[in-house]
Amino acid sequence: MTAIPMPTPMPTTILVADDDADDRLMIEEAFDESGLADEVHFVENGEQLMQYLRREDKFRHLSGRPFPGVVLLDLNMPRKDGREALREIKADPELCRIPIVVLTTSHAEDDIVGTYGLGVSSFITKPATFEGLADALTVLCRYWIEVVSLPPECSRPRA
Amino acid sequence: MRGVGVGGAAAAEALPASVPGHAHDLNASFQIVESLADPCALFDGGGRLLFWNRACGEIFDAIADRLVAGSRLEDLVRAALERDHCARPDQPTDRLVRQYLALHRTPEGTCEIRLRDGRWLRIRAHLTRSGLRLDHAILIERPGSQHGWCRRSQDHADASSDWLWETDRELRFTYFSGQFAALTGIPKEHVIGRTRAELARAGGFESPKLRQHEADLEARRPFRDFCYHLADPASGAIRHVRVSGKPIFDRAGRFLGYRGTGTDITAEVEATRSAARAEARLRDAIESINDGFALFDEDDRLVICNRRFKEIDALGAELGPGTSWEEILRAGVERGHYAAARGGAEAYVAERLEHHRRADGSVLEHQLADGRWIQIGEYRTSDGGTVGTRTDITELKRRESARIELSDELRIQYSRFNAALHNMIQGLCMFDADQRLIVCNERYLQMYGFSPEVVKPGIRLREIMEYSVALGNYRREDAERAITERPTTADKREQAVLHQRLNDGRVIAVMHQPMAHGGSVATYEDVTQTVRAEEALRDYARKLERSNRELQDFASIASHDLQEPLRKIEAFGDRLKAKCGDDLSDVGRMYIDRMQDAAGRLRSLINDLLTYSRVTTKARPFVPVDLGRIAAEVMSDLQVTIEQAGARIELGALPEVEADPTQMRQLLQNLLSNALKFRRPSVPPVVRISGRVHGPERASGGGASLCAVTVADNGIGFKPAYAGRIFGIFQRLHGRNEYPGTGIGLATCRKILERHGGTITASSQPGKGATFVFTLPIKQTSGPVL
Secondary structure, three states, rough: OOOOOOOOOOOOOEEEEOOOOOHHHHHHHHHHHOOOOEEEEEOOOHHHHEEEEEEEEHHHHHOOOOOOOOEOOOOOOOOOOOOHHHHEEEEEEEOOOOOOOEEEEOOOOOHHHHHHHHOOOOEEEOOOOOHHHHHHHHHHHHHHHOOOOOOOHHHHHOO | OOOOOOOOOOHHOOOOOOOOHHHHHHHHHHHHHHHHEEEEEEEOOOOOOOEEHHHHHHHHHHHHHHOOOEEEHHHHHHHHHHOEEEEEEOOHHHHHHHHHHHHHHEEEEEEEEEEEOOOEEEEEEEEEOOEEEEEEEEEOOOOOOOOOOOHHHHHHHHHOEEEEEOOOOOOOEEEEEOOHHHHOOHHHHOOOEEEEHHHHOOOOOOOHHHHHHHHHHOOOOOEEEEEEEEEOOOOEEEEEEEEEEEEEOOOOOOEEEEEEEEEEEEEEHHHHHHHHHHHHHHHHHHOOOOOOOOOOOOOOOOEEOOOHHHHHHHOOOOOOOOOHHHHHHHHHHHHHOOOHHHOOOOHHHHHHHHHHHHHHEEEEEEEEEEOOOOEEEEEEOOOOEEEEEEEEOOHHHHHHHHHHHHHHHHHHHHHHHHHHHHOOOOOOEEEEOOOOOEEEHHHHHHHHOOOOOOOOOEEEEHHHHHHHHHHOOOHHHHHHHHHOOOOOOOOOOEEEEEEOOOOOEEEEEEEEEEOOOOEEEEEEOOOOHHHHHHHHHHHHHHHHHHHHHHHHHHHHHHHHHHHHHHHHHHHHHHHHHHHHHHHHHHHHHHHHHHHHHHHHHHHHHHHHHHHHHHHHOOOOEEEEEEEHHHHHHHHHHHHHHHOOOOOOOEOOOOOOOEEEEHHHHHHHHHHHHHHHOOOOEEEEEEEEEEEEEOOOOOOOOOOOEEEEEEEEEOOOOOOOOOHHHHHHHOOOOOOOOOOOOOOOOHHHHHHHHHHOEEEEEEEEOOOOOOEEEEEEEOOOHHHHHH
């Protein structure tokens, strides 16, 4: 994988929404090992996710910064779950173009069909092992950071 | 009455002059003879008349023209006889003539003849010494001859309507005695001078008999009893006459005409005709009746019978009128015509004869060989004959026997009904259209504690309910509601069931069934136990359903939620080993390995448990599934395992069934994986998969066709005692280190088949392979079994 050339390295933020502290730790370690993401931010539920994206409350300081290049979204979370948040994001004209990748323990067909229907970019079931997770996240970051072109608001500071 | 005669000169003059000698004596003798009152006639030796006295001339006036000297005796006699002047009614003319001639040839003969007027003459013939013959007649009295011949003849003619007639050579009537006009009313002038044929034809009579008659006349034959009719010219009335006649010839044999008698038979003919008409009417009447009818005379001979009688008693053509009854009867018996005679012909004949002899109007019923029943009636007629009637009563008999059978059947039915009624476990009431009780059984009374004195036929349904309320069986408003809800015969034709709750807690199922002719039958069954059991069962089912659902939810949710911490255990185990492995001792690393291994087993258990619970939670609808195709796909999925094991899979033809395709895949995969897994070491596995379809006749307990699929391997097998156990969840026969697995695979198979209405069985011997057979309905008739 290292064989793939890296054209213009751009600072890219990845936002992870997951209520499970273990998973957050594991994901953080996996990103560390892959060394691909510049910045990985974590929120613990849907409510925080929306605040983060709308730069509200404790996320006001982010105002003017670009949106994350990709959001990793867990579905089952307290207070506001992933599905609700997803619906809100896709209904918001400012946020609707942010790529959303579902990363969840569920592999229920309903969830897969339902979230793609709401406009998610990918659906990943959390691998059981750390190696699996690390592999998945490496591929994911390569793809979203190095391969695809993102909408400008995800890579440029907002006015 | 003695004839007297005076001698006539004419007679003396007739004496032949040539008589030799004795002239004087002769003359004196003539005078004497002439003076005799008795008729005397003298003939010469040749039989020719010489002399006759006046008395003779008077007696024989009818042949006065023939009394001429020289006339032959024979001619005179014949003429006298033929002109009916004298006769012996008892003897024919020719014979009399011969007798008379014979008398003349004897020396001293006598004969007696009767004259037309009834007087009798005794004639004596004397032979004289000179060879002459003197016939001397005296009038005599004969016993019974008080009337003269003529008188008597007239009487005869009167008595038999006779008249006399004569014709000339041309057959024209010349003479009719006076009786003709008196009897027929036809004046003589009408008939004199005409022939009989003319008269007959003028009267409208024309027939072959007339031509025969004419032929007889032409041939100069005598005729008898020729009947014809002629018309009264004045009134046109028809008179029927019967005539007889014979031709008259003179001595030379020349035909002179006919002479004969006639009789007016008009009354007789009309009587005969009206008798014939009456008989024809009687015959028609007899024929027109539907019954057989026969009349026998006093000698028991058949007089008349109708066709129906002939048909019923099978009279052959030969058994016509005149046949005796016994002959007719025996002929029928011989032909086997009477079924009743089969028991003994003689006894039968005797019985029939006795009945016929009695003829007292009593009836017999006998069966004919053709199965018909005949009622025989016999009656005595006033003249000693017997009338027999035959009535076909087959239909009557049939109806009668049907009625008898029916009434027997009804009696049996009634006793059965009664027995059934009082032995019923249900209470039963029958109400008429006015809702009045017709009948009820003991059980009904017991059920409600009714007194038979109160609840008895005639009581109204409403009164029974009032009574029941008074007894405290149920509340008035419940009874009212039941009555209003009760179906009426007008709007409901079908049975209605309602459950009645009594105050004591019992539940009575009341079933009303309308009857065809109004009214209804109500049955009462104490269903307390059943209702309670049903309620308990429903309750239990509800609980079970809830418990099942909870269990499913538990299995599913628990599996999910168990997976999360398990994943962490595994993940951090990995991290521990990866980051800190080098810091650990060998024992520490071994502990981590064992922990990781246990976590892996737990993952398998959770996954299998999820699969098991998803048989019902993630069930999909039944669609047509080609089992052969599914099996091929499963084989393809397991290709690596198959190759590693060096296995051979023989896949036979499998049918198409209605099923959940995912589950069919799961089923076949589990069975094939098992067959590959439990192989004998060093024996390459051989697995045979085959299918069979059973028709509905072999499928037990249902109408649908079934398919049976067999998966047979040559693996390690198992003891037959475990054949049932292996389908239980978490059941394992081997150690984990020998053969991995959770013991849920076959339980999942069974659960899939149960959902599809199928079965699965296994048979095996240790070391001899195992055979699994599952059955599935080809078509699913109802929804999936949950």
